[in-house]
Amino acid sequence: MASDRRKFLKQLGSTIVLTSAGLTSLAAQEEHERRILQAQKRVMPNDKIRIATIGMGIMGFNDTRAALSVPGVELAACCDLYTGRLTRAKELYGNDLFTTRNFHEILDRKDIDAVVIATSDNWHSRIAEAAMRKGKAVYSEKPMVHLLSEGLNEIKVQQETKMVFQVGSQRVSSLAFAKAKELYQAGAIGKLNSIQASFNRQSALGAWQYTIPLDASPQTVDWDTFQAPEGTKLPYDSNRFFRWRNYREYGTGVAGDLFVHLISGIHFITNSKGPDKIYSVGDLVYWKDGRNVPDVMNAIIHYPDSPEHPAFQVSLQVNFISGEGEVGYTRFVGSEGVIDISDDTGFTIHKNKMPVAPGYGGWDSFDTYPKAMQQAIADDYNKKYSDADKQTPKSETTTYHQPEGSDSSHDHFVNFFDSMRTGKPVVEDAIFGFRAAAPALACNESYFQNKVIHWDPVNMKLV
């Protein structure tokens, strides 16, 4: 096993593709290797971490798989409000798996060290706080909270209980983001001034019309518990339960679901504490299936000058009926170049610098002046600027692909379990998680209230 790991690390070193001299520091790779080795070293029979997943839907199964891919982790229990998903959990993980619809039964068990919370957004903070108070480490899916008002309390509970707590925006653990951060911080694109980022889709499943099981009913679904955080007693509705993202009562719309990933990546790379102004517009253009959140949304977000970064502007877009197809990117624009991140697996840096001399002629007022004046301007210009000053520096392109086989979801769990084993800080703690969730939720506030939202990023409060 140890030699397999060494072989993997060797491959990891040799498969990195990083071109362009001057941008080849491998610190991020080394950090990743150190993390893998650390987790590997601590795997001993009496050192197992026993987890339970609460919310065994699409992401619950994915997170469980990623968590179990880390050595020394085993699944003790699963919780869900729909019986069919508990049956599926037993099909995959064995009949002995403890399953329940009541998450308190999970939190009461002494043999569970950590819980993965992958419920609908409306339940995240309630379960996370209860779990930390019961002495469990928590891996909470994003967005950390459903409502802006929940963030500070969850941070307080984490600080009081000191339990390991990580939010699940896995891109912040990806090698590609670590490398992009390193190059950005080293000045690869000069001074940052704006960022454009999007997640566009063109499909029913992409627009959250997920498959509903044929036995969905109040008998198979704990509908009362599902809507308990909202204090509502609506009649049973399969769409609301299985397609909860389409309703702001349980989800956080495209902003909380997808902008939050983009914002997490931006904060990770820039070390930002967050923006001060948020404005968004939205429309329900195509998926008119009863949902009460937009399917096309754009936001303009302003980040103030701070010790961590210069002032910059961010424009975010989610378009669920985009004729462009499924396209997502994050593009950091600086005074001397651009970082283009297409997904969690790699990026390209295009460096473009201006010449020292400003130039004259072409689309300019130069030709509009009398001949003698043109000659005088040219003589003056040539005296002022050397030939080197007039040259446009050669543009450079740097491409990075993370090694084959590396996976940010796995790495994010490595990070979480490492923190449980060694006490080292997680990459995405409650403060980071709330600072990423808050601007995303503020996009919804802006859209629903039709106004600019002012935010204090340091104290994490509405202004």
Ligand SMILES: NC(=O)c1ccc[n+]([C@@H]2O[C@H](COP(=O)([O-])OP(=O)(O)OC[C@H]3O[C@@H](n4cnc5c(N)ncnc54)[C@H](O)[C@@H]3O)[C@@H](O)[C@H]2O)c1
């Ligand atoms: N990190 C990522 O890339 C990523 C990707 C997809 C989803 N997510 C997040 O994961 C979460 C789940 O999304 P999904 O697509 O898996 O949804 P889903 O509808 O497939 O699953 C959610 C499950 O939570 C269960 N649930 C709700 N309240 C519960 C409670 N009180 N106790 C126990 N179970 C409860 C429901 O029964 C349901 O089965 C969301 O918060 C979403 O934002 C993250």
